[in-house]
Amino acid sequence: xxxxxxxxxxxxxxxxxxxxxxxxxxxxxxxxxxxxxxxxxxxxxxxxxxxxxxxxxxxxxxxxxxxxxxxxxxxxxxxxxxxxxxxxxxxxxxxxxxxxxxxxxxxxxxxxxxxxxxxxxxxxxxxxxxxxxxxxxxxxxxxxxxxxxxxxxxxxxxxxxxxxxxxxxxxxxxxxxxxxxxxxxxxxxxxxxxxxxxxxxxxxxxxxxxxxxxxxxxxxxxxxxxxxxxxxxxxxxxxxxxxxxxxxxxxxxxxxxxxxxxxxxxxxxxxxxxxxxxxxxxxxxxxxxxxxxxxxxxxxxxxxxxxxxxxxxxxxxxxxxxxxxxxxxxxxxxxxxxxxxxxxxxxxxxxxxxxxxxxxxxx
Amino acid sequence: xxxxxxxxxxxxxxxxxxxxxxxxxxxxxxxxxxxxxxxxxxxxxxxxxxxxxxxxxxxxxxxxxxxxxxxxxxxxxxxxxxxxxxxxxxxxxxxxxxxxxxxxxxxxxxxxxxxxxxxxxxxxxxxxxxxxxxxxxxxxxxxxxxxxxxxxxxxxxxxxxxxxxxxxxxxxxxxxxxxxxxxxxxxxxxxxxxxxxxxxxxxxxxxxxxxxxxxxxxxxxxxxxxxxxxxxxxxxxxxxxxxxxxxxxxxxxxxxxxxxxxxxxxxxxxxxxxxxxxxxxxxxxxxxxxxxxxxxxxxxxxxxxxxxxxxxxxxxxxxxxxxxxxxxxxxxxxxxxxxxxxxxxxxxxxxxxxxxxxxxxxxxxxxxxxxxxxxxxxxxxxxxxxxxxxxxxxxxxxxxxxxxxxxxxxxxxxxxxxxxxxxxxxxxxxxxxxxxxxxxxxxxxxxxxxxxxxxxxxxxxxxxxxxxxxxxxxxxxxxxxxxxxxxxxxxxxxxxxxxxxxxxxxxxxxxxxxxxxxxxxxxxxxxxxxxxxxxxxxxx
Numbered sequence: 001x002x003x004x005x006x007x008x009x010x011x012x013x014x015x016x017x018x019x020x021x022x023x024x025x026x027x028x029x030x031x032x033x034x035x036x037x038x039x040x041x042x043x044x045x046x047x048x049x050x051x052x053x054x055x056x057x058x059x060x061x062x063x064x065x066x067x068x069x070x071x072x073x074x075x076x077x078x079x080x081x082x083x084x085x086x087x088x089x090x091x092x093x094x095x096x097x098x099x100x101x102x103x104x105x106x107x108x109x110x111x112x113x114x115x116x117x118x119x120x121x122x123x124x125x126x127x128x129x130x131x132x133x134x135x136x137x138x139x140x141x142x143x144x145x146x147x148x149x150x151x152x153x154x155x156x157x158x159x160x161x162x163x164x165x166x167x168x169x170x171x172x173x174x175x176x177x178x179x180x181x182x183x184x185x186x187x188x189x190x191x192x193x194x195x196x197x198x199x200x201x202x203x204x205x206x207x208x209x210x211x212x213x214x215x216x217x218x219x220x221x222x223x224x225x226x227x228x229x230x231x232x233x234x235x236x237x238x239x240x241x242x243x244x245x246x247x248x249x250x251x252x253x254x255x256x257x258x259x260x261x262x263x264x265x266x267x268x269x270x271x272x273x274x275x276x277x278x279x280x281x282x283x284x285x286x287x288x289x290x291x292x293x294x295x296x297x298x299x300x301x302x303x304x305x306x307x308x309x310x311x312x313x314x315x316x317x318x319x320x321x322x323x324x325x326x327x328x329x330x331x332x333x334x335x336x337x338x339x340x341x342x343x344x345x346x347x348x349x350x351x352x353x354x355x356x357x358x359x360x361x362x363x
Numbered sequence: 364x365x366x367x368x369x370x371x372x373x374x375x376x377x378x379x380x381x382x383x384x385x386x387x388x389x390x391x392x393x394x395x396x397x398x399x400x401x402x403x404x405x406x407x408x409x410x411x412x413x414x415x416x417x418x419x420x421x422x423x424x425x426x427x428x429x430x431x432x433x434x435x436x437x438x439x440x441x442x443x444x445x446x447x448x449x450x451x452x453x454x455x456x457x458x459x460x461x462x463x464x465x466x467x468x469x470x471x472x473x474x475x476x477x478x479x480x481x482x483x484x485x486x487x488x489x490x491x492x493x494x495x496x497x498x499x500x501x502x503x504x505x506x507x508x509x510x511x512x513x514x515x516x517x518x519x520x521x522x523x524x525x526x527x528x529x530x531x532x533x534x535x536x537x538x539x540x541x542x543x544x545x546x547x548x549x550x551x552x553x554x555x556x557x558x559x560x561x562x563x564x565x566x567x568x569x570x571x572x573x574x575x576x577x578x579x580x581x582x583x584x585x586x587x588x589x590x591x592x593x594x595x596x597x598x599x600x601x602x603x604x605x606x607x608x609x610x611x612x613x614x615x616x617x618x619x620x621x622x623x624x625x626x627x628x629x630x631x632x633x634x635x636x637x638x639x640x641x642x643x644x645x646x647x648x649x650x651x652x653x654x655x656x657x658x659x660x661x662x663x664x665x666x667x668x669x670x671x672x673x674x675x676x677x678x679x680x681x682x683x684x685x686x687x688x689x690x691x692x693x694x695x696x697x698x699x700x701x702x703x704x705x706x707x708x709x710x711x712x713x714x715x716x717x718x719x720x721x722x723x724x725x726x727x728x729x730x731x732x733x734x735x736x737x738x739x740x741x742x743x744x745x746x747x748x749x750x751x752x753x754x755x756x757x758x759x760x761x762x763x764x765x766x767x768x769x770x771x772x773x774x775x776x777x778x779x780x781x782x783x784x785x786x787x788x789x790x791x792x793x794x795x796x797x798x799x800x801x802x803x804x805x806x807x808x809x810x811x812x813x814x815x816x817x818x819x820x821x822x823x824x825x826x827x828x829x830x831x832x833x834x835x836x837x838x839x840x841x842x843x844x845x846x847x848x849x850x851x852x853x854x855x856x857x858x859x860x861x862x863x864x865x866x867x868x869x870x871x872x873x874x875x876x877x878x879x880x881x882x883x884x885x886x887x888x889x890x891x892x893x894x895x896x897x898x899x900x901x902x903x
Contacts, residue, residue, distance in 0.1 A: 308676045311686040311702055316678035331679055337722045344720050351713055353706045 049211060053080035055091050057120065061172070062098040064304035067253040067266075071140050072096035073209035074223050078142065078201050079149045085197045088153045093118060094145070095134040097172055102300050103269050109137035109144065110169050111190075112180035113152050115160045131156060134178070136170040139252070142226060144190055146198045151189040202226065205242045208256070218277045219263045219287070221253065228253045230265060230275070232287050248273060248289045259309040262338075264317075270298035276313055276338055293343040295319070295334065313338040316347075415577055419446040421457050425487050428464035430672040433621045434506055438462035439574035440591050441511050448512055448566045454519050460511065461487050461500040467537045467669065467743055468637070474503030475534045476555075477545035478514050480526045489544070497522070502534075502541055505620070508594065510555045512563045517554045531870055533749040533893070540748045540893035567593050573624070587631035587643050587655070589621065596621045598633060598643065604652045615643055615655045627677035630707065633657075638666040642683065644707045661705060661712045665733035668740040681707045684716075689733075691740045699736055748893030751866040751873050755781055755851075761884035763855070776882065779852040779859065792848040795865050795875065800833050807862055807877050812855050819881045828880075836865060836875050845869040853878070 048061040051073050058076035062069035076094055083092060101107050112134040119127025131152050135145065152159060162185065165177040180186075205222045221230040222242045228251075231244040248265065255266040261277040274290035281288060299319070306318045317334040335344040344350055414427040417439050424442030428435040442460055449458065465472070477500040484490040487498075497518040499511060518525060525546050532545035545551075559567070572590045575581065582588060589598045590612075596619070599612040618635045625632040634640040642658040649656055669690040676684050685703040692698030702716040713719055715733070731739075748754045760777035784790065794803040820828050839846065845868045853860055862877035873879075873894040879887060 306679060308678050308684070310676050310678060310684035311674065311700060312697075314686075314702065316676075316684060318679035318682075331681070333679055333682060335716070335720065337717070337720065340722050342720070342722060347704070347720075348706075351704070351706075351711075351719055353709055353711060 051076060051209065053077050055083060055089055056080040056094065057091065058094045058096065060096045060098070063100045064302060065255065066098060066302075067256050068098055068137070068140050070209055070211070070256075071142075071223075072098075074206045075140060075142055075145050077206050077209075078146055078204065081201055081204065082146055082149055082197060083153065085201075086150065086153050091128060091130040092149065092152075093120075093130045093132045094149075095132060096140060097134070097136040097170060098140075099136050099138050099171060100301075101138045103298065103302050104300070105138065107138050109135050109139075109141060111135045111144075111148060111183075111186045112166075112168070112170075112178055113148060113159060113186060114163045114179040114181070115152075115156055116163075116179055131159075134170070134180075136172065142223075143194055143198065143202070146201065147190055147192065147194050148186065150195060150198065151192075205229075207240070207242060217258050217263075218261060219247075219258075219265075219275050221256070227251055230289075232277075245286055247275065247287055257307045259307060259315065262309050262313065262315060264307055264315065267292070269302040270295040274315070274336060274338060274341075279313065279338060290338070290341050293336065295343075296345050310335075417442060417574070417577075419443050421449060421455060422446045422460065423457070424460045424462070426462045426464075428466070430464075430466050430670075431623070432464060432466060432672075433624050434462075434464045434504075436574050436576065437506055437508075437591075440571045441506060441508055443571045443574070444508065444512060444566055444569060445515055447569050448515060448562065449519075451562050451566065452516070452519055457494055457496040458515065459483055459487060459496045459498045461498065462506060463500070463502045463538070463541075464506075465502055465504050465537050466671070468504055469537060469742055469745070472504070472537065472745060474501055474505075474507050474510065475536060475541055476501055476510070476514060476551050477532055477534075477541070477543040478518055478525065478551060479529045479544040479546070480518070480522050481529075481544055498544075500541075500543055500545075502536055502538075507555075509559055509563065509567060512566060513554050513557065513559060514551065516560060516563060533872070535745050535747040535749060537743045537745060539889055542893070582626075586626065587615065587645075589624065589633075595619060598631075598641075598657070600643075600655060602653070604654060606652075613652075613654045616641065616657045623673075623675075625675050627675065627683065629680055630677055630683065632675055632683060635660075637670040638663040642705060642707050644681065646681065647707065658705075658707060658710050661710075663701075663703060663712075664714050665737045667701075668737060668742055678704075683707070689736045689740060691736055699731075699733075701733065746889070748890055750871045751894070754873050754890055754893055755849075755864070757886070757890045758879065759884065759886045761882055761887060763882075774856050775854075777854050779854050781849050781851045781864070784848045784850045784863075788850060790848065790863060792846055792865070795836050795846075795848065795863070797837070800836055801829075804829070804833070804877065810860060811862060811878060812858055812860055832875055832880070839867075839874065841867050842869045846874075851876075851878075 046061070046063050047069075048059060050057055050059045052058075053076050056076050056079045058072050058079075060069050060072035072094065075096075079092060079094060083089070099107065112132075114132045114134075115129060116132060117127050118130045118132060119125070133145065133148050133152060159181050162181045163179050164182075166180050166182070168176055168178040170178075202225045205224045207222045208220045210216070216233055216235075218233055219230060220233045221228045222244075223229075227249055229246040230248040230250070231246050234244075237244070250265070250267045252267055253265060254268050255264075255272075257264040257266070263275040264272045265275065266272040271292055271294045273292055275287055277287065279288045280286060295317075306316075308316045308318075310316050315336040315338070317336065319332040319334070333347040335347045336342070337344075347353075413429075413431075413435065414425065415435075416423055416425045418424075419442050422442050422445050424438055424445075426435050426438035438460070441462075445458060445460060449455075477498070479498045480495055481498055482490045482493050482495055483498060484493070497515065499514050499518065501507070501511060528546045528550065529544050530547075531542055532547060534541045534548075570590050570592045573588055585601055587598060587600045589596045591597075595617050597617050598615045600615065601610055601612050603610045604613060618633070618641075620635055622634040622636050623632075624634075629645050631643040632640055633643070639660055639662045641660060643655050644658070645655060647656045647658070648654060663685070667687060667689045670687070671690065672687070674684075674686040678684050683705040685705065686700065688698045688700045690698065700717070704713040704716045705711070706713075716722075746757065748757065755778070758778040760775050763774045763776050765772045765774060784792075790803065790807075794800070819825060847866050847868060849864045849866060851862045851864055853862060864873050864877070864879075865875035866872065867874050879891055
């Protein structure tokens with residue numbers, strides 16, 4: 001099941017209703033403003049989506065279109081399997097917020113763990129008691145999240161006793177208080193080695209989750225043991241059949257751009273591989289993977305980009321494009337020519353286009 | 364130069380028969396196979412035309428086009444004007460306007476009109492049920508708005524006369540023969556050349572906004588759009604100018620023609636011809652009023668002579684890419700490509716992005732210049748199949764393949780001559796009428812050498828196919844004695860044999876043949892279309 005949530009509803013604690021109503025109102029206004037600024041943005045759309053995996057519900061929120069947004073649903077599937085292994089059948093809510101942080105920052109993930117009555121938007125009454133793990137991260141960590149799920153399942157009663165309203169460090173909480181056990185306890189749990197159940201779970205292959213209105217893409221990947229295996233999604237492949245010819249293996253996927261017949265797979269904010277459905281080795285029939293192309297002088301913030309298929313194979317990439325771009329911020333246009341596997345780092349400079357908002361990257 | 368072969372899209376198969384066979388003989392087998400694959404893909408795209416109908420009261424408009432040009436949408440503007448005229452004339456019966464866009468810019472091919480009063484079904488084909496309608500069909504590169512209204516006005520006033528005069532009118536076109544029930548071209552031209560009535564002149568003053576197609580989302584208010592009025596296109600956006608109280612439609616520019624119209628957020632690209640365009644970027648405004656200022660007119664140098672659509676994309680909020688391929692190149696490889704980039708902040712058009720970035724690849728850039736490629740592109744030849752003689756004269760030699768063991772033997776089938784049967788012949792036209800026809804056909808087919816190499820449908824499909832042909836012969840209701848039987852002499856390599864064809868003198872068309880129906884050759888497929896059996900219902 002899949003639900004789009006217009007705004008977060010994770011704060012429903014019966015005893016502090018009035019306080020939360022104010023927070024909710026502030027948050028509603030914040031989201032309305034955020035929504036208004038992102039109506040037409042392709043690269044920057046503040047979007048929150050939920051997906052259910054048995055007793056696990058995942059809410060994933062993003063600003064820019066990064067693959068970690070989808071990784072939350074991979075974690076959700078693993079968490080569901082872990083709960084099953086641990087015979088835990090009560091609801092678990094994974095509330096995942098993807099932070100917008102400088103590219104070079106090494107920010108650790110913020111976690112909150114609580115057991116509380118929480119009302120899902122499609123739930124009747126005041127909402128049942130749920131085990132809630134919230135996180136705000138630059139990149140989601142599968143093992144850490146699973147460790148916390150395991151810890152929370154095994155320590156539910158002590159969490160209930162130890163949790164208290166604490167000032168949240170999440171950007172999106174804007175300094176409001178949230179119910180959670182202390183960060184010290186969370187860090188202690190994270191420092192423990194993970195159990196055998198998690199070790200086994202990491203070997204599970206999970207295919208890139210599809211969102212509500214998405215069609216089967218021409219290329220996709222499966223996640224396994226913290227690696228990503230990219231393969232051609234043949235039209236006749238059976239669902240969940242992951243015995244496929246892997247074209248590329250990556251330790252991380254920052255962004256997976258689907259341009260129909262063409263795909264850009266960013267392994268970092270500043271490097272990508274290119275795949276084309278019609279570009280394949282005639283003998284092996286396997287699709288070719290381009291060289292790894294590095295974008296020079298990417299800048300400090302990853303505010304997203306606009307990629308566009310401009311011919312039957314060539315691609316344009318416009319960095320710093322979108323609603324989060326401030327007026328006057330320089331844009332940068334790159335061109336990728338697939339037949340010669342060439343990346344033009346700055347088309348404005350190469351073509352001597354000197355406009356106010358362009359050509360400010362001196363390479 | 365010799366490895367280049369001019370390939371004309373849809374209609375290049377018209378001349379494939381003789382022209383291409385010479386080339387093919389010189390080609391390696393592998394290349395030939397690649398070409399065939401390409402050819403199939405060309406045909407499939409050529410025939411994947413879009414058809415849409417829209418109703419405006421008692422006016423139904425059907426618009427068809429092979430590619431996404433603005434003319435497809437203009438048919439619906441004409442439909443709205445027609446409705447306006449009908450209201451003025453207080454005409455309440457049904458009208459059917461059928462448009463088919465010819466995307467080839469051919470100087471000596473004016474719009475082809477067909478005008479009839481007939482019963483038609485929802486797909487615009489002849490029908491025996493339903494109300495009689497005024498049917499106006501138009502095939503053109505640029506639709507004639509005023510001409511359509513003139514014909515409509517004439518039809519309303521001359522229904523009885525049209526019904527008496529109408530017969531099947533065949534016109535050669537770039538997409539095969541256009542055969543529909545109609546009054547003749549002389550009457551149509553007379554109507555078109557008369558000055559417009561006052562009512563039509565008033566109708567032409569009507570403002571009609573760019574029609575929205577089915578499944579198209581409504582346009583956001585304030586977006587750039589156009590309306591048509593008195594043969595001009597006014598590009599506008601609804602806004603409140605600085606210093607003014609009310610919102611209004613502010614005209615950015617007026618053009619005599621719109622070729623294509625591309626809404627690319629946040630820009631709008633308007634082509635007024637296949638090779639020239641304007642860009643409206645909301646960031647480019649008049650400082651005092653805030654009205655949008657269009658770019659200068661940008662011209663694409665050496666565009667393709669045969670435009671099959673361009674891929675136009677916004678690559679940033681200020682910049683645009685334009686991509687197309689020429690209809691000329693090396694067989695078996697993609698044709699030469701052009702990538703242009705437009706930068707709106709500096710109003711600059713880069714004519715060849717591949718050259719600018721020194722991207723060299725056979726499939727993108729050839730050693731031949733764009734000017735030379737354009738020179739070598741050939742527009743389709745319009746083949747006239749409007750008489751049975753012209754139809755048969757176009758039957759080109761074709762290859763048949765015969766399998767002997769593991770070997771595949773090739774034979775050439777060619778039409779040597781044809782003549783009307785004389786008294787000494789064993790068959791007469793009576794043998795093709797009444798009950799004898801099936802027996803007659805079976806007898807002829809038995810004597811065709813290499814009959815099994817023809818791809819004759821078998822089983823129920825084959826029977827149905829034959830039955831259709833037989834039904835046409837049995838139920839033919841042309842003028843008395845207008846059917847003639849022809850004896851066709853064929854050669855399969857050196858072996859000669861005969862088949863028969865029935866022609867209608869009144870309709871001047873082949874209405875039955877023994878063999879041509881089963882020969883699959885691109886050129887023959889086209890000529891067969893001119894006497895296709897689908898035309899049959901139009902005779903009745």
